[in-house]
Amino acid sequence: MAANKSRAEVEAHGYDGAFELGVMEIENPYFTRDHKESETNPKRITVPVNKRHDVIMFLRSKKVIDEAQFRAGMKFRALLERAGARGARAMDYTREHVDGGSAWPDTDVRAIDAANQLAALYNVIGKTDYPLLEQLIITNSSIADVAKLWDTKGRDLAFMRRYLSRRVRDALDLAAKHWGFAS
Numbered sequence: 256m257a258a259n260k261s262r263a264e265v266e267a268h269g270y271d272g273a274f275e276l277g278v279m280e281i282e283n284p285y286f287t288r289d290h291k292e293s294e295t296n297p298k299r300i301t302v303p304v305n306k307r308h309d310v311i312m313f314l315r316s317k318k319v320i321d322e323a324q325f326r327a328g329m330k331f332r333a334l335l336e337r338a339g340a341r342g343a344r345a346m347d348y349t350r351e352h353v354d355g356g357s358a359w360p361d362t363d364v365r366a367i368d369a370a371n372q373l374a375a376l377y378n379v380i381g382k383t384d385y386p387l388l389e390q391l392i393i394t395n396s397s398i399a400d401v402a403k404l405w406d407t408k409g410r411d412l413a414f415m416r417r418y419l420s421r422r423v424r425d426a427l428d429l430a431a432k433h434w435g436f437a438s
Contacts, residue, residue, distance in 0.1 A: 274305055278303055283299060330436075337365055337369035338366050383422070384429075391423065398419050398420055
């Protein structure tokens with residue numbers, strides 16, 4: 256660990272190794288419908304966030320994408336995580352077999368639903384933009400990093416960044432329309 260950085264600064268970095276404090280309005284997890292919405296029981300609250308937590312949040316903080324595109328990007332990330340982020344898990348040998356079935360569930364209904372939603376989105380945004388979004392969101396790569404990987408003809412890096420930024424905005428726009436966040 257660097258001598259001039261505290262542990263909190265090192266662990267709180269975002270997708271590009273930086274930390275930038277901002278605020279975001281979210282649904283209040285403690286809101287209860289049993290009581291009227293009031294100052295002490297708000298439906299939405301403002302919380303501090305690292306604007307560089309991921310590339311979608313960073314693009315929103317810089318006003319590169321709008322609210323609908325942001326919501327589409329967050330839903331895309333949530334679906335990707337639900338569909339496959341669980342990865343390989345260790346066997347639980349203490350789990351008992353029930354009714355002759357296996358001790359470990361073979362399928363996760365939520366993962367199957369997420370995969371079906373992602374397949375429908377793939378048909379909407381296409382075979383080029385889907386992997387681009389997937390690479391940006393799952394690996395938390397910056398657009399500049401992805402531009403270096405996608406540039407196979409030795410073009411100007413600034414051109415590739417602009418090109419991929421436009422494709423990301425277009426893909427998020429299509430996803431937002433597909434999921435009803437935008438019209």
